[in-house]
Amino acid sequence: MAKIAFIGLGNMGGGMAANLAKAGYQVRAFDLSQPALDRAVERGAAAAKSAAAACKDAEAVVTMLPAGKHVAEVYRSTVLSAAPKTAILLDCSTIDVATAKAVETDAQAAGFTMVDAPVSGGIAAAEGGTLTFMVGGSDEGFARARPILENMGKAVIHAGGPGSGQAAKICNNMLLGATMAATCETFVLAQKLGLDPQVFFDIASKASGQSWSMTSYCPVPGVGPDTPADRGYEGGFAAALMLKDLQLAMAAAQEAGAYTPMGGEAEELYRRFVDLGGGTKDFSGIIKMIDDSWAPPAETKE
Missing domain, CATH: 3.40.50.720 (NAD(P)-binding Rossmann-like Domain)
Structure with a gap:
């Protein structure tokens, strides 16, 4: 070989x-x-x-x-x-x-x-x-x-x-970052409106709101297939890497003169999550920030 x-x-x-x-x-x-x-x-x-x-x-x-x-x-x-x-x-x-x-x-x-x-x-x-x-x-x-x-x-x-592979990758991950953020927002809203997460998953995964972020990588523990959400958002695709890809997408959009407001909002959300200490967590862990339950790591004292 x-x-x-x-x-x-x-x-x-x-x-x-x-x-x-x-x-x-x-x-x-x-x-x-x-x-x-x-x-x-x-x-x-x-x-x-x-x-x-x-x-x-x-x-x-x-x-x-x-x-x-x-x-x-x-x-x-x-x-x-x-x-x-x-x-x-x-x-x-x-x-x-x-x-x-x-x-x-x-x-x-x-x-x-x-x-x-x-x-x-x-x-x-x-x-x-x-x-x-x-x-x-x-x-x-x-x-x-x-x-x-x-x-x-x-x-x-x-x-x-040349370069088309990179273009496809950053476009794909911009879409992924934006849809995951929207999926997290939706589950948080559904719970606050009194919907059971599993019931909402059963409905949305078979309705027009269905997406890969929901059916294959659900950000809610115990709902859908096994995902990093079931392991404390450990493993998977680190939020810091998602932020990197979104930054690449935004730089490419600026160079190409493309209007990408949803991509820009996703970049801002992931920057906040990483700044709060979530960079090593799976990118679906952003749901913890969206529902206000994420806090920065406690400072250690000498």
């Missing part, structure tokens, strides 16, 4: 790299965090001493990094000089569209084929290999990337040219 360099082994990248190793790829992994690298080795990857060492002789390079500045730095300082020109480059990070396009332009100028392939699905999907990949790049790039991505996801969709 092909040799794959995997750079970035955080909550998402660790599971993705493990699935590639499970599929039989020779995964050479690197992360600045030694514990993250150790976990990758335990799950079938080989440790590389540096990003450059990971890229040497690789047939594909996959990156999963926190932000656009990290992606630009890793590609421009390391990947484009250390990887063979024959390698297909896949950036699965969620970053701004402008940086994605710029890095792909640099890669093309250096003789590489590259795609941006951000994901949807969260940590559980990364672990289970059921992510959805939104891929931006040429037809050739998509064709080369698809077999690799299919070992980490349930759906691999070609969104369009």
Whole structure:
């Protein structure tokens, strides 16, 4: 099987790299965090001493990094000089569209084929290999990337040219953030009007108000399928990451001249929730702020 360099082994990248190793790829992994690298080795990857060492002789390079500045730095300082020109480059990070396009332009100028392939699905999907990949790049790039991505996801969709994967991701998550906020508001209102949450779920999940945020990821404990709400809003998709995606969406909207009032309101709500200390909680935990039951963590005294 092909040799794959995997750079970035955080909550998402660790599971993705493990699935590639499970599929039989020779995964050479690197992360600045030694514990993250150790976990990758335990799950079938080989440790590389540096990003450059990971890229040497690789047939594909996959990156999963926190932000656009990290992606630009890793590609421009390391990947484009250390990887063979024959390698297909896949950036699965969620970053701004402008940086994605710029890095792909640099890669093309250096003789590489590259795609941006951000994901949807969260940590559980990364672990289970059921992510959805939104891929931006040429037809050739998509064709080369698809077999690799299919070992980490349930759906691999070609969104369009360079940067289109990132555009699709931030639009999807803007919609998700806004619908989750509205779902939380609705459940709080329903309870204050005397409706039982389960009864309201049974009605709305079969009526015109139905949405994924309600039927698949209900923010109310004990209602609907098992979700982070049933575990104290632990795990799942961190509110800080939702805020990051909403900020990317708002920046893209401003650049494109698009009017996105609901997206802007969702960004403001999630900023408040994160500022109150909810950043590590699942994004559906915003219901605790909306019903006024969320309070900042108590200050510790020396």
